[in-house]
Amino acid sequence: MSTDDLVEIQQLLAKYAMTITQGDIDGLLSVFTPDGTYSAFGDTYHLDEFPALVDAAPRGLFLTGTPLIERSGDTATGTQPLCFVDHATHDMRIGYYNDTYVRTEDGWRLHTRAMTFIRRSGAHDSGRPHAYRRSGA
Template identity: 65%
Template sequence: MVDQAQLSDITEIEQLLARYAVGMTMDDIDSVMEVFTTDGSYSAFGDTYPLVDFPALVAAAPKGLFMVGTPALDLDGAAGTGTGRQPLCFVEQTTHDMRIGWYTDTYRRTDAGWRLHTRSMTFLRKSGVRDSGRPHDPSRPQPTAP
């Protein structure tokens, strides 16, 4: 049974993840960065990008609609930590090509509330493969050392 504190944590994280998706859709990198812990990171394409690299990574990425589903969450409210998975369907704005998959997340409660600590992308390919992306894309920036 979910108690009031757990329900409050779930609602706060769902809103946090909604702000990520809306910020990415609107190309508002500042609002996206606010949903992460200051030492947060994003993993895809065979690399892990610290938060400082996120603006360059997003600038190099296609623009479009980030549609996300309700996250499946496992939270430890007393410890202020948690994990989750969230399905994603990205539709590129100019071609309407789609990328589908899911995010695997870790969360931390901070003085500013719950934040994403890590976010990792897994893509679902037409071939049936599930992977973190193509590491050889020359237009994608390289992550800086952590």
């Protein structure tokens, strides 16, 4: 992987963390491909659902670590550690994202992002099913 590709993907992921921390939904959506998805809570969400999903989530600081990335041509996969700190209670959630990236004409973008939480028990899971309820569900 070239240094330029690595830096571009790292900056893309930094933009994800900062825009979600600052509540900038348009900026957050811009890091994904138009057909991108986010998976957590036992389900996969498309970008049109992402604003409501983010709105239903607690607010706070998304601290992300350096991702481990493997590139293959114009696609790549990666894993990035996360520590979320709730703004009101300073409670933390820890885990990691498993990602796929695609090089587009606008540069590298997230294609899929899947959250895995690390529990106090040591279990790794995708969260409580139905933590976010889709309209009509």
